[in-house]
Amino acid sequence: MGALPERAVAMLAAVHARPGLTRAEASRVLGIGTGGAAEVVGRLVGERLLAEGPVVPAVGRGRPTRRLTAHPEGPLVLAAVVTHESWRVDAVELGGASVAGLSGRHSGEPAGAVLAELRRSVEDLRARFGDRVRGLGLAGPGIVLDERWLDATVLGWTDVDLWSVWPDAGVLVADNDATLAALAESRRGAAVDARLALHLRVDAGLGGAVVEAGRLLGGARGAAGEFGHLPMGDPAVRCACGARGCWGTAVDGGALARLLDAPEPRDPVTYARQVLARDDDAARAAVATVAAALGRGVAGLVNALDPDVVTLGGLGAELLAAAPGELDAACRAGLMRFRGGTPPPVVAARLGEDGPLTGAAERVWDRWWARLRR
Template identity: 50%
Template sequence: MEPKTAHSARALRSQGALAVLRYVHAHPSATRADASRALGLSSGSATEITSRLKTSRLIDEDLPPRTGGRGRPSPALTAHPDGPLVCVVDISHEAWRVAAIELGGGVLTGSDGRHTGSPDVIGMLAGHVAALHVRYGRRLRAVSACVAGTVSGTTVVQASGMGWRDVSLEPLKPAEIPLVVGNDASLAGLAEARRGAGAGSRVVLHLTVEVGVGGILVVDGRPVDGATGAGGEFGHMPFGDPALACPCGARGCWDLEVDGRAMARALRRPPPRDPRTAAEEIIASPSRDAREAVAGAARALGRGMGALVNALDPDVVTLSGLATDLAAASPGALSEGYTTGLMRYRRADPPPVRPSTLGPRGPLTGAADAAFDVLLTDEGLDAWSRA
């Protein structure tokens, strides 16, 4: 890292500087002119702010390669080569990934693997985070953990797919580095709202199906995740058969109507050990019985989606994970369920339903955004100026 600059924290704390940084993070490789137009800055102000941010090791300007056309290409605003980084730890039902991510979402380095579902994986992942901290030093500003489970603060209070209860993720973070923890579906929704299928809409409802249903409501780019961060557990709303017990402890959960468990039940098969793989196999099957099972799950997804639209009034609904597969495999059933679940007055002009544009990158992207939300504040820049 370059020597500490003499630039004052006060100079960094201007709203203009924060606005430019947030714009560059959300729009990688935008030019100074792009930022000026989007933020309503004069050319002089944009030049002055950019200069300060470059001096403070926050952004850089890179000339793109010449294309043979006339004129000189405009330099792109990019992450500074010695700028701040965040570490993302992504823990799904059977896999993990750790990555160092720079401003703009670029992945500098990462590792991944499989796990058995034991909470012991936390210790191994902490070792990977510690190694990145040793490698990047003070450049590493936050750790963001993304988990397939219900989260409250920095604790996974329940992850039924892994059998976790009240597992603290505090061991992941090095001393004096903030830890942000989020549910994978909620973070995927955050990314879709800011950068993906919901970008440009003020109120975005995101739904994903993996093992059960998760999601989040995002308003003005901010997730509505409740008092403790455990919001968005849409799959545990009682949209299903009350005779069915859910691993969460409730009965009749929507979770049990839309994933591989529901499709296996429709085919009179035993509960699958791996509901996601079972769902993929059934969706791919050409048999009539399999198509009917898929249609039933898609219809149940649509009904619940309609109910949530009635309650939350979004501009758009975005789908990811197996939800996009269900929509593609049985669009008529999904549409039927959605329409019948909507209040009558909404049916003439319902919120559009869009597939994810980020795909499996959604949770990792959202986790990085959540961590940069901590850095791209007055307090975060003040701390960076002293790094």
């Protein structure tokens, strides 16, 4: 598809952000007249990029209008996520809804084997949907440099080429799972409309990102947000990254195992969820200690970054649910005095485990809008 006029691309982006937007609402959002909006919509419907629903009765004296949605034969993007235990790839239509998906599990196999499974699933979805597929976004469980190279220390993966999943994709972007979850929360989750949002995701370690007015602050090589490697943990504990005292080692399944005098878990995420599900004094005490360590670190980042809201994903949300008092008390104790009266809310990520996948899709749509404007 060739370039589209700016108004047409803006219309697509508006409907993507707000599925079900009426034609009249879209004209107001874009600052164009109803006649101009009708012309743009007509072109987009003709090119099978948008569809119009039934007539919506007018409110007051306005004219009846129609809701705008994804075309049933319209563009799709593929979004994939690899975790320390599993992989998943979905086909996502305009507006963010998934229309198909494939998934599987792995047990820390070499990166090549896991990506080969993911590549076969991507090929299956491409065969199913043909040229409707516009690109691929990938979320990885570690540092992703230059939107391509993954280092997942817990899995022992280094310099993994994520682009091998679809080498000749027209649009291909990759990033850290926590970074993409942060973007998703700002677009479709608990941080919508925040001026500055801080997202933290606890998995096998801790990562996160800062989003300012809907824009990720990614750093020089896209590796910003590795908050789990701030030296806010126990200096006696060595992290898989090679440093000592990383904050992530104080808030994950490994931290719970040490508090319970258990061996280092092979699968720290599954182990953490097993401890969270227990109903005994030792488990509750360990969870409270880890939740407090998470709260203290949140306070430090709030003091440094001044966010409107802090969203917690992965095990972070589960720790918040299990020990809200301990997490909140530790956070408040670490805040500067002037923040004490109105600290930013610390809330569970609304999108949950779908966050990284949703963020991966959003990145591809962003790149596709840019291509349409050329």
